[in-house]
Amino acid sequence: MATNNNTNPFEAYSGSSNLAKPGFLVLLFFLIVVFAVIIVKLEIIGVGLAFGLIFGSVYLYYLFTYPILGFYTAIGFNFILIGLGRYLTGVPIGFGIDAILILTYVALFMNKFKERVDWTPIKKDVTILATIWFGYSIFQIINPEARSFAAWISGRGMALYPFLLIPLTLLYINTNKKLDTILYIWGVFSILATIKGIIQLNFGVDFAEQAWLNEGNYKTHILFGKLRVFSFYSDAGQFGANQAFSAVVAIIYSMSKKGLPKFFFIMVGILGIYGMMISGTRGSISVPLIGFMTFFVLRKNMFVMVSGIVLLLLVFIFFKYTFIGQGNYQIRRMRTAFDPNDASLQVRLDNQKILKNYLSSRPFGGGIGHGGTKAQKYLPNAFLSNVATDSWYVLIWVEQGIVGLLLHLMILFYVMGKASFEVMFRIRDPIVKLKMSALISGMAGVMVASYGNAVLGTMPTALIFYSSMALISNSKVFIDDNEKNEAELTKQLENKY
Structure with missing residues (x-):
């Protein structure tokens, strides 16, 4: 009899059949003894x-x-x-x-x-682009300006994570059910993040968070006696932008759902907007503004587009030209994002002028991990580590030069542009169109917000963004999955009647 060589060895035997084996029983007894000794010797630990x-x-x-x-x-x-x-x-x-x-x-x-x-699913443009970006980051190890390999390790994620994650996304997320699973995981953690933020806002921070503030982070997270909520994220900037990202994607995604799933995503959206507000992160407001504007354009419906633009214009007028709600700290803080004379903005622009002079003769930048105050851990006295970068794009420019910045922007705009073209002119499935539109819109908002803060490359936005790059580049598998499900349903109905 022929044997099946494709059998997964981890599924070869059931748990009950293993229990019948003497060898398994001996191993089980040995493990019980080992655990007992560990517990006796180390007690609670x-x-x-x-x-x-x-x-x-x-x-x-x-x-x-x-x-x-x-x-x-x-x-x-x-x-x-x-x-x-x-x-x-x-x-x-x-x-x-x-x-x-x-x-x-x-x-x-x-x-x-x-x-x-079977590597066929990963044979896509986005995989090639991620590989090129990773290759450029490897080149940065021998950048003549680089001084610390440890610093490169600290900044490895900006290229290593898309290189590892994009192929996995293409390999495994190939049905609508799996796509929904990602969005549910994302949504649950987004809800938890806002709940944690509400606790921080109303009951204060815990011992570990207070210790983090005491390390010097209070300078940027306690302004005028008010806490900028950061939840369990890296900082308030990341919390605000990611919650806004979650809100845009969830609200649009909810349009593809019915019943409890629809309610779930609407709740994620509402709590995401609230989380954005209590973060006190001014730049994060660009995520819903740009995100929903992108969605209105993708819809190609004049009524929807005009209505959406009017709504966003009213939001802009509210923050820019009125003082409504000025007594609320969160609204007052957000309103400063529309002030071109804001002191914080001027400092950032001055820093960029300083960096421009330094980088004019360094087309490949100063080396990954060498830019911004975070690099002081490895290079405390270096020029670049004593000038704040703030923006994600400025960070790329500083660490990987104008060559790296142009390559990075080319990759982002190519992936987004191609996916947007697919949504606007090729995808006919209304559900898949909405799902892809949700991801594209959220990503567009993050890309704009990343000019003010290093949003795109920091967790949790980073991995969600890189996964989304793969998802919007692979819309055909979700269309095929819907067609397959519809064909099976039709066949079942025909057999029944």
Whole structure:
């Protein structure tokens, strides 16, 4: 009898059949003894360690059985990683995403070790562009201006994460159900982030968050005695922009849903807007303004476009030319984003003039991880580490030069432009059109907001944005999935009647 060489070794035996094996029983007994010793010797710590080992073992088993679990884990962990670092001081938790993504690739190869992995789904423009961007970042290691490899490691995510994540997205997120799963994970963490922000605003910060503020972050997060809410994100700027990103995507995405799912995404949108407001991040308001404007254009409906523009114009007038709600700190703070003479804006423009002179003779920049005050950890006395970059694009310009900035912008505009063309002129499926429009609109808002803050390259926006690049470049699989489901439903109805 012929054997099936495509069998997944992790699915070869059921749990009940394993229990019948003497070898398994001996191993189980041995593990119980080991855990008992750990608990006796280490007491409470031992209990935590024992549960950690059990959970880790179970997780690894399911990861190697279903590698897509690693992808979902990376998306979820991406939201809490930086916040968790405030409590687990001294632990290199920043490498957590790297470990999960690499483990997912290992699981992918192990899962298919008796057959070849089908790489056909990743053969797309966006994969090539991510590879080129990663290759340029590797070149930055030998940049003559670079002085620290450790600094390069600290900034690796701007190219490494899209290089690892985009192929995984193309490989695994190939049905509407899986796409919805990502949005549900995103939505749940967005709701939790706003709830945490509300707690910070009304009840204050906890011990770990206070310690983080005491390290000097109070200078940017407590203004005029008011806390700029940051939730469990890296800072208030990231919290505000990401909540606005979530709101735009969720509100538009809700149009493709009915019943409880529709209600869920509307709630994500409402809480996202509220989270944006309490963050006190002025630049984040550009995310819904640009995001919804993009959506109105993508719809190609004159009535919708005119109505949307009028609505956004009223919002602009509200902030720019009125004093309504001026007694509210959040509204007052947002209103300063429309002031071209704002002191903070002038400081940023002055810094850019200083950097322009320095970088005029450095087309490849000063090296990844070498720009902005964050680089003081590695190069405390370097010129670039003593000039704030603020903007994501300024950071790219400083670290990778005008060559890197132009390459980065070309990649972003190419992916967004091609996907927008597909939505406007080629996609006929109304549900897929809405889903792709939601992602494109949110991404457009993030791209504009990233001029004021380093939004795009910081977690959790970074991984969500990179995944979205792959998703909007792969709309055909979602159209095909809908057509397949409709054909199956039609066949079932024909058989029934």
